[in-house]
Amino acid sequence: MADYSDDHIGKRVVTHGGVEIGTVEDIRNGDMYVSVTTDSTNETVDELGWEGPVEQDVHHLRDQYISTITENTVRLGV
Template structure:
């Protein structure tokens, strides 16, 4: 398990192809939570296992889907 911190809050979350799907909204107990901010995420949302109305929810981002983290961005493996 990765140990994320409050330093990650506010970073853009992007797909492997560079499409922004949201931002890191919170870090709880070392886990990242993402607020989805785009409507074009159906395939990505399915691959991440997020269900329900994603535009209104904050979702847990499992470590297995994080490919890389830079100063401003969390890049996903999907």
């Protein structure tokens, strides 16, 4: 488990191809939670294991899907 901080809140979350799927909404117990944009592709959401109405929920982003983190962006490996 990575240990994320409030410094990560507000960063854009993008796929490996650079498509934005949401933003980091919260950090809870060192875990990252993402608010998903309404135009996120179902394929990416499915790969992340997020079910239900994703545009209305905040979802836990598991460490295994994070490729890199920069000053403004969390890039996924999917």
